[in-house]
Amino acid sequence: MSRLLTATCLVSLMLTGCGGNLPPGSTPQxxxxxxxxxxxxxxxxxxxxxxxxxxxxxxxxxxxxxVMAISIRVGQGGLQLASALRVYDAxxxxxxxxxxxxxxxxxxxxxxxxxxxxxxxxxxxxxxAKYIDLVTEIVRAAWNVRILLPAGGAA
Amino acid sequence: xxGQDALKWLDLIAAILARTNVVAAAAIAAMRTLxxxxxxxxxxxxxxxxxSRLEAGSLDVIGSGEAWMALHGYVRQSDGIWRK
Numbered sequence: 082m083s084r085l086l087t088a089t090c091l092v093s094l095m096l097t098g099c100g101g102n103l104p105p106g107s108t109p110q111x112x113x114x115x116x117x118x119x120x121x122x123x124x125x126x127x128x129x130x131x132x133x134x135x136x137x138x139x140x141x142x143x144x145x146x147x148v149m150a151i152s153i154r155v156g157q158g159g160l161q162l163a164s165a166l167r168v169y170d171a172x173x174x175x176x177x178x179x180x181x182x183x184x185x186x187x188x189x190x191x192x193x194x195x196x197x198x199x200x201x202x203x204x205x206x207x208x209x210a211k212y213i214d215l216v217t218e219i220v221r222a223a224w225n226v227r228i229l230l231p232a233g234g235a236a
Numbered sequence: 237x238x239g240q241d242a243l244k245w246l247d248l249i250a251a252i253l254a255r256t257n258v259v260a261a262a263a264i265a266a267m268r269t270l271x272x273x274x275x276x277x278x279x280x281x282x283x284x285x286x287x288s289r290l291e292a293g294s295l296d297v298i299g300s301g302e303a304w305m306a307l308h309g310y311v312r313q314s315d316g317i318w319r320k
Contacts (some may be wrong), residue, residue: 156297
């Protein structure tokens with residue numbers, strides 16, 4: 082039953098995609114902000130799930146502490162990204178935009194790295210697989226953020 | 237199998253089912269929220285709307301994480317590590 086449930090959840094996520102609908106002509110930075118906001122909502126759910134797993138002794142307190150510490154760093158990366166996106170969006174010319182893009186990239190690097198670390202404290206045994214599935218989906222959603230970023234900074 | 241053995245097995249099965257129910261409910265709630273967030277349309281939202289939501293979401297994650305740590309007696313040290 083648990084496999085069926087996990088498969089159903091994953092298929093539903095794949096079918097709906099991670100983007101939702103955005104108005105035509107949305108700028109890449111608008112989409113980045115939306116997707117990154119969705120990632121933060123996912124990380125908040127990871128925190129809730131971690132709390133539940135720790136209270137029911139399915140994971141240890143040390144594992145939960147590791148997950149919470151990482152999630153806080155993801156949140157800090159989110160704040161840094163929001164700030165960098167504002168600078169990027171307001172940049173007047175290509176040179177300024179390229180400088181701002183470096184800041185956006187740095188913030189995305191933090192979020193990417195920390196999201197990957199979220200998997201480390203929890204092993205893949207038994208029912209913890211559902212947690213792994215959730216985090217994997219969030220990491221996949223974070224990739225949606227990354228692929229929107231223009232390589233040359235001329236969005 | 238005698239009656240005592242059967243009771244032990246039934247207790248074990250009940251415990252496994254109880255755990256499965258807790259995790260399954262949490263997983264469904266999490267997936268539901270993600271589904272809602274990812275499939276929701278925002279036809280009128282602007283860049284500023286989304287970046288404000290990103291900020292609010294980030295602050296929520298930071299606040300909830302720090303509150304959980306504090307509730308469990310952890311304090312962030314000067315080196316950034318959380319310790320009791």
